Amino acid sequence: MGSQQKAGVGFTHEEFAALLDRYDYRFSPGDVVPGTVFALEPKGALIDIGAKTAAFIPLQEMSINRVDNPEEILQADEMREFFILSEENEEGQLTLSIRRIEYMRSWERVRQLQKEDATVRAVVFAINRGGALVRIEGLRGFIPGSHISTRHAKEDLMGQELPLKFLEVDEERNRLVLSHRRALVERQMNKLETGEVVIGTVRGIKPYGAFIDIGGVSGLLHISEISHDHIETPHNVFSVGDELKVMIIDLDADRGRISLSTKQLEPEPGDMVRDRGLVFEKAQEMAQRWREKQAAKLAGLTEETEGAEEVAEGTEVIEEAEVVAATEEELAPATV
Structure with missing residues (x-):
């Protein structure tokens, strides 16, 4: 009571x-x-x-x-x-x-938690073919199998308390769907940076790329980011259990995705296929080059944006008659 x-x-x-x-x-x-x-x-x-x-x-x-x-x-x-x-x-x-x-009050609270994009913790009380079941604010929530950490077998999570993020809160349909993977990715992302080289282990290989475990979360090394050379299938390059050095090229917290690359770490195109050891030896050096290129690219975009703003401010003072009379050639230098 x-x-x-x-x-x-x-x-x-x-x-x-x-x-x-x-x-x-x-x-x-x-x-x-x-x-x-x-x-x-x-x-x-x-x-x-x-x-x-x-x-x-x-x-x-x-x-x-x-x-x-x-x-x-x-x-x-x-x-x-x-x-x-x-x-x-x-x-x-x-x-x-x-x-x-x-x-009613529980649904109100979980809606607010979802709005705040809060991370909640809950104990797994049941496992089924599709995923795992937990209770949030007394309501039954479902974690799809695709949103359970790939580091653990689903059955091993029984009785464990997991960090979770909300995927769907729908009182009318009585659907409360959560993600363990997204909570882990977000937590891990707070420790990671784009351009950082990390060590990971190949956990799965698909026709489109390899899934790499980095600190308990899974990142995708897409086939197009394995090497500058054409790769017919990732199976020709990797085996499950391989330990790799990879560079983080994108962190998408909203979608819970980490994109990886070894292609950007190649000293010469095709080295990932010919001499993986050399790629890993030069990884930090190549990653630094990549970061410098990205910084230069960003600086260039900033200059272009500033230039466009200056042009926009300048054109505001041109009188309407001058604009009508202006030729395409006269306007060309002011067009960004």
Whole structure:
């Protein structure tokens, strides 16, 4: 019971009286009303909400979590909010729910967490063919297999607490989908930089590239980034378990993706195929060259942008008649 009062949903006697004074006594399903616990029973509790007959809350409606007896949630004379679940039965008794209030507030909290792009932690309580199940704010969440860390077998995650990011929060469809991989990638990305050389292990090979494990997260070494030479298939270059030096060429936190390259580390085109050891020996030197090129390219783009802004400011002062009379040749030098 105490957990509910600690959450700040209990009432003082004065607050309870004020709520009763405001309530018009027309009870309808979907209303949230104040009530006081009248009596505890093995399968539920009787609640006084000011109706002609004490309302009833079944055991299964006392919490979003499993409850074995009413004393876990309620105490005699406790005052709190209740959701009216159904209309009066033949005896004039209403059915109430706390679970529905918790359910609505839980969805509200996870929507806010998603909006903040928060990382949450939850324990895996079940594994199925498609992925893993966890509970977030009392709601059941699903982690697709494709969003579980490739470092662990799915079955090994049972009972483990995982960092997770939200992929989908849809109350209407009762869908709460999360990603373990994205949370790991984000955490790892905070330690990584574009242009950095890291050591990784080949965890999987596909026709389009190789997946490289770097510190517990997977990055893609696309076939086009293996070598300047044409590569027919990554299987001709790598085997699962190979340890490589790779350079990070892109970090996409929103999509949870890390793009890698060995091509940019080649001292000469094709060295990755002919002499992998030389590529790894010169990796830091080649990465430094790549970073310098990127910095120069960025500086060039900045200069172009600044030039375009200056041109735009200059053209604003040209009178309309001059613009109409200007020839294409006269405008060409001012066009970016």
